[in-house]
Amino acid sequence: MRTAEIVFGEFVLDSQRYELRRDGQAVPVEPQVFDVLAVLVANRRRCVTKQELFEAVWGGKFVGEAALSSRIMAARRALGDDGESQRYIKTVRGRGYQFVGAVTEGVTDSAVEAPGGDAEPTVEQRVAFCRAADGLRLAYAVAGEGPPLVRAGNWMTHLRYDVESPVWRHWVRDLSQRYRYIRYDERGCGLSDWDAPGFTFDDWVDDLASVVDSLELDRFPLLGVSQGGAVAVAYAARHPDRVSKLVLCGAYARGRAVRAVGPDERRAAALDLELARVGWGNDDPAFRQVFAAQFIPGGTREDWSSFDHLQRRTTSAENAVRFLEQFAHIDVRDLAGQVACPTLVMHASGDRRVPVQYGEELATLIPQARFVALEGGNHLLTAGEPAWETFCAELDAFLAG
Known part of the structure; x- marks a missing residue:
């Protein structure tokens, strides 16, 4: 795993914060421009x-x-370079590009140091691609050995970035130590195709089927997080022969528009969409930090910054609105009653994004589901909170039982 910062000239390339800085000041660059520069x-x-x-x-x-030429031009502009001087990015005609600036600090192949001073183990994963039922390309990753554990796709993931991002890296790191951990970027997100003609809940369920079929998985436990929980419920109900056990975390049966009662709740649901329309692609992070405050209110400053970068890197403003529109109208109450496998539902007791009563409702709808309340208020569990340890322990005991 790469070290967070690489220094050249007056610039710092910070892959941890997903930021380019010049003399200590952030230089705004689009996500793909940053990626091109980081690779070079x-x-x-x-x-x-x-x-x-x-x-x-x-x-x-x-x-x-x-598209590549425009990203190279933008990277050069950010560095005060151009196609004639080529102080940092040299064009190798007929082949590609090379970074020729003098790097004065930074090591690129060391482990990331954990908060306690211990180096986190490097996560090795295999990224591959398959086709959805409608031909759209889906990216999936496999990390670790042992029995399989499949995670249904959920919002704001990027298979390559997740192993470095504080938002998701502990999920990949810890679960891949005990399982053959399989996850994928849903359509419109991460490494999967962003230009998705279909963008419905049924498309998401079909995409999960495409991934597990491409891996030739016969029977497996299925994990669903946040809106991915509803996708996992639908798949388990429709394919009872394939899912051995179902684990849900921060999940819900009804989206915000479906469960909204009264004008205040309907306005709150509509505000999500407006924030995405106005603020997603804006260089001012204030709009996106509204989402961070809901998803990880108990997170550190680093968690909030990482969540902000995650939002911009994983999908476009247009797709963010499409996602939120579909999330709001999710309703799997009928399908939940058809789930036949053993099910464990976990939910943070103080969850601000999806209040705990909707996790309890989901557990009530699934026959013989067991519910566990997790301590804390984060919708997405962070590495340092007690809820993460409880989640892992409960998951391991449930899958082993």
Whole structure:
């Protein structure tokens, strides 16, 4: 795993905060521009081919050379470079590009140091691609050995970035130590195709089916987090022969628009969409921090900053609105009653994004489901809180039982 900061000239490239700084001040760059620059800096001892950049930044999906050229131009502008001087980014004609700036600090292949001073183990994963039922390309990753554990796709993931991001890296790190942990970027997100013609709840359930079918999994436990919980419930109800056990965390049966009672709750549901429309692509993080305050209110400053970067990196403003529109109208109450496998439902008691009563409702709807209340108020569990240890212990005991 790479060290967070690489220094060259007056610039710092910080992969931990997903930030380029000049003389201590953040230089605004779009996510794909940052990715292009990060790949070039990491491979600075050689020329990086265009195909390598297409694979690393766009997941290998087809994009024209004009898209890459525009990102190179934007990276040069951010560095005060241009196509003539090429102080930092050199064009290797007919092949690709090479970073030629002098790096004065930074090591690129060490482990990340944990808050307690111990180095976190590097997570090794295999990223691959499959096709959804409608032909759209889906990216999935496999990490670890042992019995399989599949996580249904949920909002705001990026398979390559998640192993470094404080938002998700402990999920990948800890679960891959005990399981063959399988996860994927849902359509419109991360390394999966962003230009998705279909964007419905049924598309998400079908995408889960496409991933597990491509891996030729016969029977497996299924994990659903947040809105991915509803997807997992629907898949388990429709494929009772495939899901051995179901684990849900921060999940719900009814989206905000479905469960809204009265004008105040309906206005709150509509505000989500307006914030995404106005603030997602804005350089001012104030809009996006509203989401951070709901998802991880008990997080550290680093958690909030990482969540902000995660939002911008994982999907577009247009897709963020599409996601939120679909989330608001989720309703799996009927399907929940059809789940036949053993089920464990966990939910933070002070969850601000999805109040705990909706997790309790979901557990009540699923026959013989067991409910565990987790201490804290974070919708997405952070590495340092007691709820994460409880979640892992309960999950392990449930899957082993």
